Amino acid sequence: MxxxxxxxxxxxxxxxxxxxxxxxxxxxxxxxxxxxxxxxxxxxxxxxxxxxxxxxxxxxxxxxxxxxxxxxxxxxxxxxxxxxxEPLAEEVFRSPFLLFARFAHLLPCELVRSRLEDQLNKTIEKKKRLIDLLEERTTSASDAWVISYGRAIMAVAEQHMRTHMHELITLARSEPAKKDAAE
Incomplete structure (x- = not known):
């Protein structure tokens, strides 16, 4: 589209x-x-x-x-x-959070923990907004289906983060990265 x-x-x-x-x-x-x-x-x-x-x-x-x-x-x-x-184009999903997660092993543990908690809270808020949207207004059956689909995706993301965030935290550095000697 x-x-x-x-x-x-x-x-x-x-x-x-x-x-x-x-x-x-x-x-x-x-x-x-x-x-x-x-x-x-x-x-x-x-x-x-x-x-x-x-x-x-x-x-x-x-x-x-x-x-x-x-x-x-x-x-x-x-x-x-x-x-x-018309045929649908491929879905596009881009996430600055996933780029951060991919390189969590380079970052201090507390930064990784903080960003994971922030992302979890954002995901919970997005899911809540979708739930509220269904409750706040009258929607068509197709609108309700689309909103429920989005809510389900947010629920899966929330569950994955709750269940697996410790894995990224474990991969992170136990102490802050040392600054470059030139600084």
């Missing part, structure tokens, strides 16, 4: 500004699908508008610059459904 399809998916649910699309793709319910920057969202919206798949209107705001609000057209709805028929 690309940014163009992500924009259509968000607009399929209702009107939005480019800023709102970015917020939903970073911290909202669409943050699990595709990473999208302002630098990719606005060109995608411009192209979608040129292609007649979205329309926009300027909405004045008191004491602020006017905002551009985008809506999906009937052709955009058809295009979005057609895009869902």
């Amino acid at each position: 690309n940014v163009r399809t992500l924009c259509l998916s968000i607009l399929y649910e209702g009107e939005a500004t480019g800023y709102e699309i970015r917020r939903l793709s970073v911290e909202g319910e669409s943050s699990y699908f595709v990473e999208a920057s302002y630098g990719s969202i606005y060109p995608a919206l411009a192209k979608l508008e040129d292609d007649g798949l979205v329309s926009s209107r300027i909405e004045p705001q008191d004491g602020k610059p006017a905002r551009k609000v985008y809506s999906i057209t009937d052709a955009g709805r058809e295009e979005f459904v057609a895009a869902l028929h």
